[in-house]
Amino acid sequence: xxxxxxxxxxxxxxxxxxxxxxxxxxxxxxxxxxxxxxxxxxxxxxxxxxxxxxxxxxxxxxxxxxxxxxxxxxxxxxxxxxxxxxxxxxxxxxxxxxxxxxxxxxxxxxxxxxxxxxxxxxxxxxxxxxxxxxxxxxxxxxxxxxxxxxxxxxxxxxxxxxxxxxxxxxxxxxxxxxxxxxxxxxxxxxxxxxxxxxxxxxxxxxxxxxxxxxxxxxxxxxxxxxxxxxxxxxxxxxxxxxxxxxxxxxxxxxxxxxxxxxxxxxxxxxxxxxxxxxxxxxxxxxxxxxxxxxxxxxxxxxxxxxxxxxxxxxx
Amino acid sequence: xxxxxxxxxxxxxxxxxxxxxxxxxxxxxxxxxxxxxxxxxxxxxxxxxxxxxxxxxxxxxxxxxxxxxxxxxxxxxxxxxxxxxxxxxxxxxxxxxxxxxxxxxxxxxxxxxxxxxxxxxxxxxxxxxxxxxxxxxxxxxxxxxxxxxxxxxxxxxxxxxxxxxxxxxxxxxxxxxxxxxxxxxxxxxxxxxxxxxxxxxxxxxxxxxxxxxxxxxxxxxxxxxxxxxxxxxxxxxxxxxxxxxxxxxxxxxxxxxxxxxxxxxxxxxxxxxxxxxxxxxxxxxxxxxxxxxxxxxxxxxxxxxxxxxxxxxxxxxxxxxxxxxxxxxxxxxxxxxxxxxxxxxxxxxxxxxxxxxxx
Numbered sequence: 101x102x103x104x105x106x107x108x109x110x111x112x113x114x115x116x117x118x119x120x121x122x123x124x125x126x127x128x129x130x131x132x133x134x135x136x137x138x139x140x141x142x143x144x145x146x147x148x149x150x151x152x153x154x155x156x157x158x159x160x161x162x163x164x165x166x167x168x169x170x171x172x173x174x175x176x177x178x179x180x181x182x183x184x185x186x187x188x189x190x191x192x193x194x195x196x197x198x199x200x201x202x203x204x205x206x207x208x209x210x211x212x213x214x215x216x217x218x219x220x221x222x223x224x225x226x227x228x229x230x231x232x233x234x235x236x237x238x239x240x241x242x243x244x245x246x247x248x249x250x251x252x253x254x255x256x257x258x259x260x261x262x263x264x265x266x267x268x269x270x271x272x273x274x275x276x277x278x279x280x281x282x283x284x285x286x287x288x289x290x291x292x293x294x295x296x297x298x299x300x301x302x303x304x305x306x307x308x309x310x311x312x313x314x315x316x317x318x319x320x321x322x323x324x325x326x327x328x329x330x331x332x333x334x335x336x337x338x339x340x341x342x343x344x345x346x347x348x349x350x351x352x353x354x355x356x357x358x359x360x361x362x363x364x365x366x367x368x369x370x371x372x373x374x375x376x377x378x379x380x381x382x383x384x385x386x387x388x389x390x391x392x393x394x395x396x397x398x399x400x401x402x403x404x405x406x407x408x409x410x411x412x413x414x415x
Numbered sequence: 416x417x418x419x420x421x422x423x424x425x426x427x428x429x430x431x432x433x434x435x436x437x438x439x440x441x442x443x444x445x446x447x448x449x450x451x452x453x454x455x456x457x458x459x460x461x462x463x464x465x466x467x468x469x470x471x472x473x474x475x476x477x478x479x480x481x482x483x484x485x486x487x488x489x490x491x492x493x494x495x496x497x498x499x500x501x502x503x504x505x506x507x508x509x510x511x512x513x514x515x516x517x518x519x520x521x522x523x524x525x526x527x528x529x530x531x532x533x534x535x536x537x538x539x540x541x542x543x544x545x546x547x548x549x550x551x552x553x554x555x556x557x558x559x560x561x562x563x564x565x566x567x568x569x570x571x572x573x574x575x576x577x578x579x580x581x582x583x584x585x586x587x588x589x590x591x592x593x594x595x596x597x598x599x600x601x602x603x604x605x606x607x608x609x610x611x612x613x614x615x616x617x618x619x620x621x622x623x624x625x626x627x628x629x630x631x632x633x634x635x636x637x638x639x640x641x642x643x644x645x646x647x648x649x650x651x652x653x654x655x656x657x658x659x660x661x662x663x664x665x666x667x668x669x670x671x672x673x674x675x676x677x678x679x680x681x682x683x684x685x686x687x688x689x690x691x692x693x694x695x696x697x698x699x700x701x702x703x704x705x706x707x708x709x710x711x712x713x714x715x716x717x718x719x720x721x722x723x724x725x726x727x728x729x730x731x732x733x734x735x736x737x738x739x740x741x742x743x744x745x746x747x748x749x750x751x752x753x754x755x756x757x758x759x760x761x762x763x764x765x766x767x768x769x770x771x772x773x774x
Contacts, residue, residue: 136548249429249430249433250433252430252433253430253433253434253437256430256750256753256754257434257746257749257750257753258708258709258711258715258749259709259712260712260713260715260716261711261712261715261727261730261731261734261746261749264731265441265734265742266441268735269441269444341556345556345558348558349559349560349716352558352560352716353715353716353719353731365558368558368560368561368564369560372560372564372720375564375565375567375568376568376571379568382561382564382565382568383565383568385561386557386558386561386562386564386565389558389561390553390556390557390558390561391556393555393556393557394552394553394556397552397555397556398552401552
C-alpha cells in the first residue's frame with residue numbers, strides 16, 4: 101500500500117471525506133442555504149408551473165370573450181365566493197377586463213409570455229455578446245477597438261429609448277420587441293466575456309495548449325470560455341429580470357405584444373386610463389411583473405454570492 | 416488634471432461621432448413616409464414632393480449626413496417637421512420638465528437610499544436591515560409605469576379629501592401665476608443666443624423660478640406636482656443605491672482601521688461617517704452615475720403616466736411620428752449628457768480617493 105492510500109484511509113477513519121465535489125455542487129449547496137435565493141427559486145418554480153399548465157389551470161381561454169355567455173360587464177371588479185360575493189354570480193377572482201374576458205386566466209397565460217421573453221432575449225444577447233466579446237478580447241487590435249467602441253455607442257443611449265427606436269424601425273410586435281431588447285442588452289455580455297478573455301489569455305495553461313498545437317477555436321472555447329461562464333450566468337439571470345421589465349415597458353407603450361396576447365405590460369397599458377375606476381386591471385398585472393422580476397433578481401443575487409470564491413468561508 | 420479632462424473630452428469625440436451617425440441612420444431607416452406621417456394620409460404627391468424638397472430629403476443620404484453634421488457643429492439642430500418650430504426652441508421648452516423631474520428623483524434616491532444603506536450596514540442583520548433589503552429587492556423589481564399609476568391611485572383618489580392629496584398629472588395647476596423671473600425683474604431679453612436660451616430655460620424650471628421670484632404659491636404647487644413622479648422615477652435608483660451603500664459600508668466596517676478608530680474611543684457617528692462612509696463612497700458614486708443614466712429611460716414612462724411633456728415623452732412621440740429633427744437633436748443631447756456624467760464620475764474617483772491618479 102502506498103503512502104497516499106494510507107493517508108486517505110486514515111482520513112476516512114477520522115470521518116473526513118475526500119470525495120471530490122464539483123463547483124456546481126458547491127454552488128447548489130450554497131444557493132439552498134440562502135433564504136433570498138430560496139424565495140426566488142420558489143416563486144420562479146411556481147411561475148414555471150403556471151406557464152406550463154396554463155391551459156389546464158386557467159378557467160377560461162385568454163381570448164375568451166364572455167359577452168352573451170355569462171352575466172358580466174366590462175371591467176367588473178373581482179368576484180370571489182369565499183369573500184362574500186353572491187353565489188349566483190359567476191366567480192372571477194381577478195375580475196373582468198375591458199374586453200369582457202376573465203382577467204385571472206389572462207394573468208396565468210401571461211406567465212408564459214414573460215418567461216419566454218426573458219429567456220429568449222437573454223439567450224440571444226448572450227450568444228451574440230459572447231461571440232463579439234470573445235473575438236474582441238482574443239484577437240485584440242483594431243478589431244477589438246472597433247467592436248468595443250460600437251458597444252460604447254450602444255451603451256450611450258438609455259436602453260429603453262434605443263429599444264423604442266429599434267422597434268419603430270422593425271415595426272411594433274412581440275418578436276420585434278424581443279429582438280430590440282436583445283440587441284440593447286448585447287454590450288453588457290460582450291464586456292463581461294471580453295474582460296474574462298483578457299484576464300486569462302496570457303495564462304500559462306493557454307500557452308501550453310497553444311504549444312501542444314491546439315487551434316484558436318479550441319483554445320477559445322475549451323480553455324478560455326469556461327472562465328467567463330460564472331459572470332455570464334450571474335449577468336444573464338439579472339439580465340432576464342431587466343429584459344422582462346423592458347419588454348413590459350415596450351408593451352405598455354403599445355410597441356410590444358399586440359392584443360389579444362395576454363402580455364402583462366400590454367394588459368396594464370390598455371387599462372391605464374381606467375386606473376381610477378378599475379384599479380384591479382392595473383394592480384394585478386403589475387404585481388405579476390414585479391413578482392417575476394423579483395424572482396430572477398433574488399436568484400441572480402444568490403448565484404453571484406454562491407459562485408463568488410471570495411465568499412467561500414460562508415458555505 | 417486639466418490635461419486629463421482635455422484628453423477625456425478628446426477621447427469621447429469618436430463615441431459622440433458614432434452616436435451622431437447611429438441616430439442619423441436610425442432616424443432615416445425608420446420605415447414610413449415622413450411626409451404622410453406629418454401632413455396626413457391624404458397629402459397629394461405634389462405636396463409631398465415639395466415637402467421632401469424643402470426638408471432636403473431628396474438628396475443622397477451621405478450628403479444629408481454631412482449637412483446634418485455641419486449644422487450640429489454650429490449648434491443648429493434644424494426644424495421639427497411636426498411642430499414647424501426650431502428644435503432648439505422645443506428643447507428649451509421641454510428640457511426643464513425632465514431636468515426638474517430627474518433632479519427630484521435623484522434627490523429622493525440619494526436622501527432615502529444612502530441613509531437606509533448606512534443604517535442597515537451599521538445595524539447588520541437587525542430587523543431594519545432585513546426590512547431595507549426586502550424593500551430594496553422589491554424596489555428594483557417594480558415596473559416604473561405601474562408604480563406611477565399606483566401612486567396616482569392612492570394619493571389622488573383614495574386620499575382625495577385629506578391633506579395628503581396630490582395631483583395625478585401636469586406640472587402646475589391652472590391659474591397659478593408663473594411669470595418667469597426675467598419678466599418679474601424687468602430684464603430686457605437679448606435678441607437671441609445662449610443667454611436668451613439660458614434665461615428661458617431657467618424661467619421654465621418652476622421651482623427655481625419660484626424661488627427667484629419669491630412666488631410661494633407657485634413653489635408649493637410645483638412641489639406638490641413633482642412629488643409623485645419623482646417618487647415613481649426615484650424608487651429603482653433608490654433601491655440600487657441603498658443596496659450598494661449597504662454592501663460598500665459592510666466591506667469598509669470590517670476593516671482594521673475602523674477597529675482602530677473605535678479603539679481610540681471615537682464616537683460611533685464619527686467612525687461611521689468620517690472613517691467608513693467616505694471610503695464607501697467610491698462604489699457608490701459609480702452606481703449613482705449609472706442610475707442617472709437609467710433615469711432618462713425611466714423618464715419616458717414616468718412622463719407618459721403623469722402627462723408631462725418632457726424630453727423623454729417628446730422623443731418617444733417623435734420616434735413614432737418620424738420627426739427626424741427632434742429624434743436627432745434630443746438623442747445627441749442625451750448622449751452628451753451621458754458622456755459628461757461618466758467624466759464627472761471618473762473625476763470624482765480621484766477626489767474621493769487621492770491614491771487614484773488620473774493618467
